[in-house]
Amino acid sequence: MNIILTLKIMGALLLFLGAAMLLPIPFSLYFDDGAAGTFTISALICATLGAALWKGIRSSTEFGTREGFAVVTFGWSFYAVFGSLPFLLSGAIPAPIDAIFETMSGFTTTGSTILTEIESLPESILLWRALTQWLGGMGIIVLSLAILPMLGVGGMQLFRAEAPGPTADRLKPRIQDTAKLLWGVYVLLTAAETVLLMLGGISFYDALCHSFATLATGGFSTKNASVASFDSAYIDWVITFFMFAAGVNFSLHYYALRGRIKDYFRNEEFLFYLALTFGVTAIICVLNQGTVYSSFWDNLRYSAFQTSSILTTTGFGTADYEGWPVLAQYLLVFLMFIGGCAGSTGGGIKVARILLLFKHAHHQLFKLIHPRAIRLVKLGNTPVDRDVMQSILGFFALFMGVFVIASFLMASTGLDLLSASGAVIATLGNIGPGLGSVGPVDNFAHVTDFGKSVLIVCMLMGRLELFTVLVLIFPTFWRK
Amino acid sequence: MNIILTLKIMGALLLFLGAAMLLPIPFSLYFDDGAAGTFTISALICATLGAALWKGIRSSTEFGTREGFAVVTFGWSFYAVFGSLPFLLSGAIPAPIDAIFETMSGFTTTGSTILTEIESLPESILLWRALTQWLGGMGIIVLSLAILPMLGVGGMQLFRAEAPGPTADRLKPRIQDTAKLLWGVYVLLTAAETVLLMLGGISFYDALCHSFATLATGGFSTKNASVASFDSAYIDWVITFFMFAAGVNFSLHYYALRGRIKDYFRNEEFLFYLALTFGVTAIICVLNQGTVYSSFWDNLRYSAFQTSSILTTTGFGTADYEGWPVLAQYLLVFLMFIGGCAGSTGGGIKVARILLLFKHAHHQLFKLIHPRAIRLVKLGNTPVDRDVMQSILGFFALFMGVFVIASFLMASTGLDLLSASGAVIATLGNIGPGLGSVGPVDNFAHVTDFGKSVLIVCMLMGRLELFTVLVLIFPTFWRK
Numbered sequence: 001m002n003i004i005l006t007l008k009i010m011g012a013l014l015l016f017l018g019a020a021m022l023l024p025i026p027f028s029l030y031f032d033d034g035a036a037g038t039f040t041i042s043a044l045i046c047a048t049l050g051a052a053l054w055k056g057i058r059s060s061t062e063f064g065t066r067e068g069f070a071v072v073t074f075g076w077s078f079y080a081v082f083g084s085l086p087f088l089l090s091g092a093i094p095a096p097i098d099a100i101f102e103t104m105s106g107f108t109t110t111g112s113t114i115l116t117e118i119e120s121l122p123e124s125i126l127l128w129r130a131l132t133q134w135l136g137g138m139g140i141i142v143l144s145l146a147i148l149p150m151l152g153v154g155g156m157q158l159f160r161a162e163a164p165g166p167t168a169d170r171l172k173p174r175i176q177d178t179a180k181l182l183w184g185v186y187v188l189l190t191a192a193e194t195v196l197l198m199l200g201g202i203s204f205y206d207a208l209c210h211s212f213a214t215l216a217t218g219g220f221s222t223k224n225a226s227v228a229s230f231d232s233a234y235i236d237w238v239i240t241f242f243m244f245a246a247g248v249n250f251s252l253h254y255y256a257l258r259g260r261i262k263d264y265f266r267n268e269e270f271l272f273y274l275a276l277t278f279g280v281t282a283i284i285c286v287l288n289q290g291t292v293y294s295s296f297w298d299n300l301r302y303s304a305f306q307t308s309s310i311l312t313t314t315g316f317g318t319a320d321y322e323g324w325p326v327l328a329q330y331l332l333v334f335l336m337f338i339g340g341c342a343g344s345t346g347g348g349i350k351v352a353r354i355l356l357l358f359k360h361a362h363h364q365l366f367k368l369i370h371p372r373a374i375r376l377v378k379l380g381n382t383p384v385d386r387d388v389m390q391s392i393l394g395f396f397a398l399f400m401g402v403f404v405i406a407s408f409l410m411a412s413t414g415l416d417l418l419s420a421s422g423a424v425i426a427t428l429g430n431i432g433p434g435l436g437s438v439g440p441v442d443n444f445a446h447v448t449d450f451g452k453s454v455l456i457v458c459m460l461m462g463r464l465e466l467f468t469v470l471v472l473i474f475p476t477f478w479r480k
Numbered sequence: 481m482n483i484i485l486t487l488k489i490m491g492a493l494l495l496f497l498g499a500a501m502l503l504p505i506p507f508s509l510y511f512d513d514g515a516a517g518t519f520t521i522s523a524l525i526c527a528t529l530g531a532a533l534w535k536g537i538r539s540s541t542e543f544g545t546r547e548g549f550a551v552v553t554f555g556w557s558f559y560a561v562f563g564s565l566p567f568l569l570s571g572a573i574p575a576p577i578d579a580i581f582e583t584m585s586g587f588t589t590t591g592s593t594i595l596t597e598i599e600s601l602p603e604s605i606l607l608w609r610a611l612t613q614w615l616g617g618m619g620i621i622v623l624s625l626a627i628l629p630m631l632g633v634g635g636m637q638l639f640r641a642e643a644p645g646p647t648a649d650r651l652k653p654r655i656q657d658t659a660k661l662l663w664g665v666y667v668l669l670t671a672a673e674t675v676l677l678m679l680g681g682i683s684f685y686d687a688l689c690h691s692f693a694t695l696a697t698g699g700f701s702t703k704n705a706s707v708a709s710f711d712s713a714y715i716d717w718v719i720t721f722f723m724f725a726a727g728v729n730f731s732l733h734y735y736a737l738r739g740r741i742k743d744y745f746r747n748e749e750f751l752f753y754l755a756l757t758f759g760v761t762a763i764i765c766v767l768n769q770g771t772v773y774s775s776f777w778d779n780l781r782y783s784a785f786q787t788s789s790i791l792t793t794t795g796f797g798t799a800d801y802e803g804w805p806v807l808a809q810y811l812l813v814f815l816m817f818i819g820g821c822a823g824s825t826g827g828g829i830k831v832a833r834i835l836l837l838f839k840h841a842h843h844q845l846f847k848l849i850h851p852r853a854i855r856l857v858k859l860g861n862t863p864v865d866r867d868v869m870q871s872i873l874g875f876f877a878l879f880m881g882v883f884v885i886a887s888f889l890m891a892s893t894g895l896d897l898l899s900a901s902g903a904v905i906a907t908l909g910n911i912g913p914g915l916g917s918v919g920p921v922d923n924f925a926h927v928t929d930f931g932k933s934v935l936i937v938c939m940l941m942g943r944l945e946l947f948t949v950l951v952l953i954f955p956t957f958w959r960k
Contacts, residue, residue: 364875
């Protein structure tokens with residue numbers, strides 16, 4: 001592994017991070033919240049170190065698979081550390097472990113928070129918080145649709161430039177071009193949501209922050225009561241729609257913008273995701289009607305919002321689902337494991353993997369009765385290669401393994417069983433709020449420092465599809 | 481599928497069941513508990529129906545894979561229904577659903593009970609209850625080491641007459657011979673435990689019933705307070721030892737009896753199982769020392785007993801582990817999913833499958849760094865065929881799928897989240913006691929009839945390695 005080259009690339013990434021830190025400055029000056037200096041200093045630190053690494057390191061340009069893994073894992077870790085500077089230097093989050101937790105939660109679009117009081121913080125700091133999610137979401141789209149497929153991680157090969165319909169019109173294959181196209185879609189959707197939210201009567205600042213957090217399926221809000229604070233059915237529905245959209249494979253949106261709207265409905269993962277969203281919303285509506293809500297429209301609004309928020313792993317709240325009927329809670333916990341579509345900003349195991357897992361199990365049953373039949377598992381019309389299926393099954397095994405071990409570590413910090421495993425699935429699935437003492441109306445402030453460290457690693461592993469981080473534990477990975 | 485032939489074989493199985501029902505009669509007469517008539521009538525019903533089916537049906541003798549699945553699934557179901565006759569006719573369990581639940585729990589060696597008061601029941605009825613477990617255990621050993629490998633279910637091929645060491649000395653391959661040899665071991669171990677328990681001062685009747693339930697990893701006791709009622713360190717240790725033994729692949733015991741004791745330590749699954757037993761016992765001891773128990777020897781006794789009881793899926797109780805530290809409880813819940821070794825009477829996912837799951841995940845990581853390396857996953861020195869691995873991964877996916885769906889159904893009966901999923905893992909893993917309101921000091925009496933039906937199916941599916949039951953849902957299975 002070429003560590004020198006990896007550090008050089010970290011330099012470039014830090015330069016970009018420094019530039020991003022300039023964005024909150026105009027907001028700071030507008031709101032006169034006193035944090036403009038903090039952002040300037042933070043940006044300077046990042047830029048100086050970044051320039052030193054980028055310019056100072058001479059390295060060969062040989063870039064292989066292993067450097068790919070290192071850049072991704074180190075990149076997200078560097079961003080979590082250096083991105084926390086504004087929180088630390090402004091005094092908004094005094095403890096380094098807390099600041100790194102919050103920043104990792106941002107860049108991994110998780111949305112778990114250690115903040116107990118949000119609204120008293122400077123506006124520009126909250127904008128930065130939302131921006132880390134939005135930037136993280138940008139990273140994820142490119143990671144999942146262009147980088148991980150190249151590295152052969154967890155069956156993501158299936159979704160590389162996945163072109164439903166004729167293959168002649170694939171997404172351009174080179175990473176840079178792919179990135180630009182998908183980011184165009186991402187920016188467009190963010191702008192659309194911002195405008196629609198402003199039409200609902202909320203300020204440009206709040207609209208922008210919430211759009212950042214929605215498209216990234218992140219869930220950081222500028223309000224203590226999250227989206228509930230707007231108390232508006234219109235706002236809720238706009239956000240529900242965009243959460244749903246953010247959970248869809250972004251290459252489908254790209255094709256839709258080019259006029260191929262039907263492609264959505266030719267995509268098996270999307271159809272399953274749609275069915276799941278509608279199905280679970282309907283069941284939860286039935287369960288909540290008359291017990292939690294008396295008005296059907298209120299019920300539909302809250303049930304749909306919470307279903308989308310959990311399934312897409314956004315984590316925005318408009319209702320305390322821990323007060324809902326047990327069966328509704330059970331469904332939400334189940335959704336936490338599934339997550340968004342592959343190639344979306346959503347976390348979790350991913351809809352396509354769950355779908356393929358079912359198909360694999362069904363296939364194994366079929367083979368018992370028809371041992372001589374030759375049939376391949378397919379996703380849509382694409383036969384799934386055996387190697388890809390092995391990789392997906394390996395991902396599932398790793399996910400469960402990490403879940404079990406991390407839950408054990410969290411239980412060792414004194415959390416009860418529900419909170420311990422809830423905290424792990426909330427971070428490993430990049431959801432945000434968990435269950436029990438880290439539930440939707442609580443936060444992660446009371447978790448011990450050791451516990452926070454475990455969850456930081458969970459967020460990183462979950463976001464980078466496990467494999468990317470775990471290959472680093474092999475000694476042979478580090479060999480030259 | 482030849483349903484006629486399947487029914488004919490059901491006839492033979494019912495004849496055997498009828499014969500088994502004669503066994504409690506001498507005990508009934510000795511204790512003068514008034515149930516002798518019940519057993520006679522029950523035996524007559526089984527014998528008459530059995531003879532009618534066996535003698536009355538003319539069928540071709542073509543016996544294929546599909547008939548194999550049908551015989552196994554129907555066989556266990558018939559036993560659960562007709563084996564419940566003594567409970568029903570004696571009035572010990574008046575409701576049919578309860579009686580079938582209890583009997584299914586017996587023949588699947590699960591040990592979940594709907595009885596709230598055990599000691600007031602006739603002795604011969606409790607003996608029958610323990611006997612259903614013992615007979616179920618006999619069935620399981622042959623099923624897992626001779627029948628399922630032939631049917632190609634869930635990777636059990638790996639364990640067919642698994643001969644650690646030179647292959648010339650394999651267990652005799654034909655089902656009947658294999659069965660006789662393994663049953664010899666089973667009977668011998670049961671006899672040994674019975675004698676050792678009697679040396680501890682308990683009656684032949686209690687010793688026999690508890691030995692039946694131990695070797696089957698069933699867990700039905702003749703006492704309300706389970707094994708705790710004997711309040712003897714000696715008894716606890718004897719049962720701990722035999723629970724551990726019952727969780728081992730019985731072909732290893734067979735080789736040991738033929739003098740090849742070292743074979744245990746050449747078997748990777750056994751070594752992992754041993755490490756797990758000692759490791760978890762040690763951790764739980766550390767957690768309980770000073771908090772739950774002040775005496776080290778008491779602590780070791782209770783911690784080792786409960787670890788073995790849960791890992792082997794026996795479910796005997798000497799302590800209410802729900803009062804133990806959260807971390808100890810967490811470990812026990814984790815063990816519930818693992819279960820015993822393949823080819824033992826233990827339930828769960830099975831130690832070997834968990835081991836191979838880890839190895840598969842590790843292998844997938846390794847392949848990312850060394851894409852061109854050719855390496856196979858091995859269990860011990862045996863390379864694991866890709867088809868077998870696919871089947872094991874399919875089993876894992878099915879187990880999780882069934883767990884999720886069944887937990888949802890249980891939550892719909894009004895149980896809380898912990899109790900609902902606890903009830904499912906306790907039955908699907910054939911453990912016995914669950915968590916929450918179906919925990920170690922509670923029982924399943926309060927579950928609704930619908931809930932009991934779901935759990936009956938869970939016990940059946942878990943015991944028959946899922947595949948065997950689930951193939952029946954394919955319409956093509958039933959085609960001639």
